[in-house]
Amino acid sequence: MSRLIIGLPPRGLWGVILLVALSLFETVAADKADSSKYGRKHLVELKLSDQHATTHLFEFPRQGATVFLVASREGADLARRWNTALVDSFGTEIEIHGVASIGNVPIAFRSLAKAYIQDSTREPVLLDWSEVFPKPVSTPLLMRIVRSCGSFRDVSLGEDLKRELRKVIAQIKRGSRPGMCLSCR
Numbered sequence: 747m748s749r750l751i752i753g754l755p756p757r758g759l760w761g762v763i764l765l766v767a768l769s770l771f772e773t774v775a776a777d778k779a780d781s782s783k784y785g786r787k788h789l790v791e792l793k794l795s796d797q798h799a800t801t802h803l804f805e806f807p808r809q810g811a812t813v814f815l816v817a818s819r820e821g822a823d824l825a826r827r828w829n830t831a832l833v834d835s836f837g838t839e840i841e842i843h844g845v846a847s848i849g850n851v852p853i854a855f856r857s858l859a860k861a862y863i864q865d866s867t868r869e870p871v872l873l874d875w876s877e878v879f880p881k882p883v884s885t886p887l888l889m890r891i892v893r894s895c896g897s898f899r900d901v902s903l904g905e906d907l908k909r910e911l912r913k914v915i916a917q918i919k920r921g922s923r924p925g926m927c928l929s930c931r
Contacts (some may be wrong), residue, residue, distance in 0.1 A: 816879045819846075851875075
């Protein structure tokens with residue numbers, strides 16, 4: 747016969763609750779230890795479609811760095827300028843992909859958003875419906891620099907291209923060298 751006193755679980759259940767709580771704490775502590783040890787997060791695989799309904803698959807590790815320029819509608823022009831600057835600096839040395847941050851678009855208006863992007867450019871723009879990438883909040887553009895091993899760093903970018911470009915180029919160059927990922931050693 748189990749005792750239930752004003753909503754409290756039976757005595758044996760407290761042990762189970764305590765074990766579950768401790769295992770959750772250990773999992774969170776292990777995650778924090780890994781992130782502080784490596785200082786970066788990792789991508790293994792990323793799959794997104796563009797405005798032309800072509801699916802793009804990115805698997806890591808891969809050759810060289812990959813750059814994702816994540817913008818909302820307000821940051822689209824800035825993303826184009828950054829894309830041009832990066833292509834001028836790196837050519838085909840790295841992969842650069844534009845990402846439309848449109849996860850907050852209601853389902854009823856998604857076809858309109860896709861049509862707007864199709865009319866804006868013929869270049870493929872990855873559509874981030876499920877918010878795989880963080881939304882640019884403090885600036886109109888977010889750049890995710892993914893190293894060849896899959897570790898990545900997010901950089902918020904503003905309008906001052908000349909001032910920020912040197913720093914971004916240095917970070918991308920560090921990420922495109924093989925064997926330079928500290929978290930994969």
